[in-house]
Amino acid sequence: MRRYPPIADHGMIGDLQTVALVSSDGVIDWFCAPRFDSPSLFAALLDHDRGGGFRIAADVPGARVTQLYLPDTAVLVTRFLTADGVGEVVDLMPVDDPETTTDRRRILRVMRVVRGAMRFTVQCAPRFDYGRAAHTLSVADAGDYALFRGPGVDVHLQSTAPLGAAGERDVGGVVALAAGESAAVVLTVCAADGPPPEELTRQSAETAWLRTVQFWHGWLRASRYRGRWRQTVNRSAVTLKLLTYAPTGAPVAAATAGLPEQIGGERNWDYRYTWIRDASLSVRALIDLGFTEEANAFRHWLAARVAAGATASGEPFQIMYRVDGDPRLGEEVLDHLEGYRKSFPVRIGNGAADQLQLDIYGEAAYAIAQFTGVSEAAGYQGWLAVCRVLDWLAGAWDRPDEGIWETRGGRKDFTYSRLMSWVAFDRGIRLAREYARPADLNRWTAARDEIFLQVMERGWSERRQAFVQHYDTEVLDASLLLMPLVGFVSPRDPRWLSTLDAMERELVSDSLVYRYDPSASPDGLRGSEGTFTLCTFHYVMALARAGRVDEARYAFEKMLTYANHVGLFAEEIGPTGEQLGNFPQAFTHMSLITAAMTLDDELDKAEGREP
Secondary structure (H helix, E strand, O other): OOOOOOOOOOOEEEEOOEEEEEOOOOEEEEEEEEOOOOEEEEEOOOOOOOOOOOEEEOOOOOEEEEEOOOOOOOOOOEEEEOOOOOEEEEOOOOOOOOOOOOOOOOEEEEEEEEEEEEEEEEEOOOOHHOOOOOOEEEEEEEOOOEEEOOOOOEEEEHHHHHHHEEOOOEEEEEEEEOOOEEEEEEEEEOOOOOOOOOOHHHHHHHHHHHHHHHHHHHHHHHOOOOOHHHHHHHHHHHHHHOOOOOOEEEEOOEEEHHHHHHHHOOOEEEOOHHHHHHHHHHHHHHHOOHHHHHHHHHHHHHHHHHHHHOOOOOOOOEEEOOOOOOOOOOEEEEEOOOOHHOOOOOOEEEHHOOOOOOOOOHHHHHHOOOOOOHHHOOOEEEEEEEEHHHHHHOOOOOOEOOOOOOOOOOOOOEEEHHHHHHHHHHHHHHHHHHHHOOOOOHHHHHHHHHHHHHHHHHHHEEOOEEEOOOEEEEEEEOHHHHOOOOOOOOOOOOOHHHHHHHHHHHHOOOOOEEEOOOOOOOOOOOOOOOEEEHHHHHHHHHHHHOOOOOHHHHHHHHHOOOOOOOOOOOOOEEEOOOOEOOOOEEEHHHHHHHHHHHHHHHHHHHHOOOO
């Protein structure tokens, strides 16, 4: 078993309240419970020795391994092939009443042999609270049950094959199976002294498996996508669903914390929270796909943040929250963990939550405007809250901030922040006029127009013939690829086409897009980073809408080749094609869906078909 498999060498399972990552070695090396942002039980991905893991794999050196999802589900199969037999480990998390908040999570792992015979090694080594807390272990004499007890948390391990203690803290064993035979293991996490799990039998395991497959097939039937990349879009849709906390409708940015943007570097952040920006921009993709329930659930979560009023900083919003809306995300360093391949520090919490990022008001307004009626989107009290925010923004938009990329190098007059402030007023004005709602339209219109002129004058570089990152630089920034997508400029406006050409020369490498050049625009952090995957998909959309459809299709399909073996993307692609950063990233999969739908529409037009 490798100490640190590649970040991309994982599949993901989940139950819509948390997820687990499973490497192709058969190791669950990342699992937090009962929520995405709870302390970890398995975190070998961040420290092989101290993090804890749960391994089930063929007890055969040199076995060939493949990993795949059962089509259109979140049921993961890790297959081991040897000369003597073919065996599989099927991993899933049953989806039981996902909208109800509970502290009980289950992981089902089924071993089965489809040809010949195979021995499986089982090793379960939880480490509570990111490996900081001790636990006790008791194992039943029959070997079919074990109980790990940590601070406030019980972990029950049930097995249809006998296992035993492996030292004082862990459980292990070898399970020998012949063709047609199977064995199941269930890990149940619950609050201390909670009721024990139901008895595990082969029949109950098969029923949980079948119901989980049925859930995912039933959910995906709501998708309206019938385009050219259906399998890819379906996988991204399932990924977005897995990364959404069903009780509140809030999606997290990614499943993990601390995975590096550069191996050995310090750009290692905790992404297990809900960013206003990421989640708001996902609404359009969800609605276009037909998943209106998910879009509405996030709308309610967002409305609650709007209604909550000022944050501790005095701003109406902060850029991110926990999935239940809690704004407290204090950042700390886990000094006892070495980090993925010694990429230190390992951080939990996120200090950027206190940053000023004025673009989030535009993304929130963009999300609200996606709904069919303002009363549906906000209601009367919600509309008054929207007005309060925009009235506040009218006097607050013209300030330096930290910008979309959460730089830690000081506040600047970022062009993207101005762009999205323009979007906030533009969408607010549209809603007020379309639905005859009361609003200070004169003030909003004046602010919108002032922002537009300011961006055109100060965000534009005559020398570069391009829109730039902020007003005191001539550095380019891929966040501005959203300019035509939100309607600030036409996708074929001469200034925009010139900007697109400049980005292609400076930020694009073999169709992959860097978000900006840190060496030319210091961001307060050491080291470099890879190309930013969501920016590549935004580039595809910009090319397609600029009429460069063939180039857009080439870039899109080339980008798809960088997905991992089960269709998942991390945040970035490194210099040698490896995936970097937290994994998988929801924003990336959202932008993939949007790019696919945009490209389908433009290709249909080019081919003379109705989109």
